[in-house]
Amino acid sequence: MSTLIAAWHAGEQRFDLVGAALFAAMDGDVLAAVGGVKRETALAESALRMHRFCVHPMYRRPGMGRDLAQTVMDHALSDASGLTCNARATPLAAPFWEALGFLKAEADG
Secondary structure, rough: OOHHHHHOOOOOOOOOOOOOOOEEEOOOOOOEEEEEEEOOHHHEEEEEEEEEEOOOOOOOOOOOHHHHHHHHHHHHHHOEEEEOOOOOOOOOOHHHHOOOOOOOOOOOO
């Protein structure tokens, strides 16, 4: 979250380009999760990339992260032909994204 906040304040990442969006999942007044999508620049075709997806540990098992990811994916796939994500953030990231239908692929960068 601190990386997202710092990039937002610095104006480096505002999720304001075509197709980009930033979503939040709330539990009352508590921010439980955030997830964004932005243009994927590493591919030639029209694609978006899941970006800055963070779920507070307390909200990981009840499915809030899955629900937020599905919302972001629905938004992304309405605007682009492909969707990527980086699943190397934590040991649990790859199984999470694979359960949502992502396929593992090795890529430079």
